[in-house]
Amino acid sequence: MILDRVIELRKRKRWSLQFTADQLGIAKSTYAGYESGYRRPSLEAIKCIADLFETSVDYLIGRVDTPTFPPEPERIKQLELTQFSEAELTVDGKPLSDEEINQFIAFIRSKREIERMKV
Amino acid sequence: MILDRVIELRKRKRWSLQFTADQLGIAKSTYAGYESGYRRPSLEAIKCIADLFETSVDYLIGRVDTPTFPPEPERIKQLELTQFSEAELTVDGKPLSDEEINQFIAFIRSKREIERMKV
DNA sequence: CTTAAAAGTTCGCGTAAAGCGTACACTTTG
DNA sequence: CAAAGTGTACGCTTTACGCGAACTTTTAAG
Numbered sequence: 001m002i003l004d005r006v007i008e009l010r011k012r013k014r015w016s017l018q019f020t021a022d023q024l025g026i027a028k029s030t031y032a033g034y035e036s037g038y039r040r041p042s043l044e045a046i047k048c049i050a051d052l053f054e055t056s057v058d059y060l061i062g063r064v065d066t067p068t069f070p071p072e073p074e075r076i077k078q079l080e081l082t083q084f085s086e087a088e089l090t091v092d093g094k095p096l097s098d099e100e101i102n103q104f105i106a107f108i109r110s111k112r113e114i115e116r117m118k119v
Numbered sequence: 120m121i122l123d124r125v126i127e128l129r130k131r132k133r134w135s136l137q138f139t140a141d142q143l144g145i146a147k148s149t150y151a152g153y154e155s156g157y158r159r160p161s162l163e164a165i166k167c168i169a170d171l172f173e174t175s176v177d178y179l180i181g182r183v184d185t186p187t188f189p190p191e192p193e194r195i196k197q198l199e200l201t202q203f204s205e206a207e208l209t210v211d212g213k214p215l216s217d218e219e220i221n222q223f224i225a226f227i228r229s230k231r232e233i234e235r236m237k238v
Numbered sequence: 239c240t241t242a243a244a245a246g247t248t249c250g251c252g253t254a255a256a257g258c259g260t261a262c263a264c265t266t267t268g
Numbered sequence: 269c270a271a272a273g274t275g276t277a278c279g280c281t282t283t284a285c286g287c288g289a290a291c292t293t294t295t296a297a298g
Contacts, residue, residue, distance in 0.1 A: 001153055002161065016274060030257050032276070039256060043120065043159055047180055056183075057176045063188075064175075070183060079198065080209045082131055090199050091227045100230075104223050110212045111219075149286050151247065158285060219253055 001046065003037050009053040010035075011066070024048050081105055095096045120166065121181045122156050128172040128186070129154075143167050200224055 010020055012045075021031040026045065033039030041049060050057045055067045082105055089096045131213055140150040145164065152158030153168075158166060169176045174186045201224055208215045 017276095018274075027258050028275090029259070029277085033257080035189065036276075038277080040162055043162060043165060043180065045256095046162060047182065048183065050177075058169075058188075061162065061176065063166065063169065069177075080212065082210060088198070091201060091224055093199070094231070096227065099250075100227065104226075105210055107223075108215065108219065112213070119129070129288070135245095137245070146287050148248085148288070149247085152286080155247075157248080164285095 001034065001041060001060055003035055005060060006049065006053075009055065013053075013100075020052070020055070023052055023106050120153065120159060120179055122154060124179055124181075124186070126172065132172075139171070141173055150189050176236075177185065 010017075017032050017035070018028045021028040024031060024045070025048075030039065034041050034045075038044060050060055051067070054069055055068045056064065058064045059067045059069070061091075078113055089101060100106060126209060129136075134142075136151050136154070137147045140147040144167075149158065153160050154207070159196055162182075165176055167181060169179055169188070172186075175183065175188045177183045178186045178188070200220060208220065
C-alpha cells in the first residue's frame with residue numbers, strides 16, 4: 001500500500017486516526033499501523049478503506065495513478081481475444097459462444113506455432 | 120476475492136495450477152488455496168495475480184465488473200466481425216490479419232450451415 | 239485396457255504477522 | 269491548569285498464511 005496516498009486521502013477529509021478507525025470498525029492502533037507501514041491491511045481491510053475513501057484498491061496499492069472511482073472510461077483501440085471482455089463477438093449478427101472463440105484462439109495459436117517451425 | 124473470476128482468468132489462459140503458481144513464485148498448494156477459498160491471498164499476492172492476469176485488483180475482489188486493465192475501457196456491447204476496423208483483434212497480443220479473421224468467419228458460417236442441415 | 243505423468247484437492251504444521259490494548263508524548267480547547 | 273484529543277510505538281495473543289506431503293482425479297501415451 002502506498003502510505004502517502006492513504007494519508008493524503010484521510011487528511012483531505014480532515015479525519016483523525018480514531019475517527020477513521022471507527023468508520024472501518026477496527027482499532028486506532030491497527031489503522032495507524034497501516035499508515036505508518038508498520039502493518040499491512042488484509043484484503044478485506046483495504047477494500048473497506050477504498051470504500052471509505054471512495055477510491056480504487058488499485059490506486060491505494062499504486063497500480064493506477066488516478067484516485068477516481070469508478071474509473072474513468074477510455075477509448076479502446078484493440079480487443080484481446082484471450083481476455084474475455086464484455087464485448088460480445090458476432091458474425092452476421094449472431095453471437096459467438098465462448099467455445100467457438102476458444103477454438104479460434106487455439107487455431108490461431110497452432111497456426112503461429114507451425115509458422116514458427118517452418119523458419 | 121471472487122473465486123470464479125480468478126478461476127475463469129486462469130482457464131482462459133489454459134494454465135495449470137502448478138504453472139500459475141510458478142509464475143507467481145508461490146507453492147501450488149498456496150495458489151490452489153486461493154482458488155478454493157481455503158486461503159486468502161495477501162495484498163502482495165493479489166497484486167501479483169492481477170499483474171499476471173492483466174486485470175485490476177478491484178475486479179478480482181468484485182469492486183468493478185470489468186476485467187480489463189487499465190481500468191474500464193469504453194464498453195463495447197457488440198463487435199461484428201464481418202465489419203472490420205471497429206477495433207483491432209489480437210491473440211496473445213499479436214494482431215490478427217484480415218485473412219485470418221475472414222477464415223474464421225467462413226469457418227463459423229459453414230459450421231452454422233451444417234448445424235442447420237442437421238435439423 | 240494399462241499405466242505413468244500431470245492436474246487438481248485437501249490437510250497438519252510451523253511461524254510470520256495482524257490486530258488489539260496500552261502507554262507515552264504532544265497539541266488543542268475550555 | 270486540567271481534560272480531552274491526536275499521533276506514535278510496542279508487547280502479547282491469536283489468527284491464518286504459506287508450505288510440503290499425501291491423496292484422488294484427469295489426461296496422455298504405449
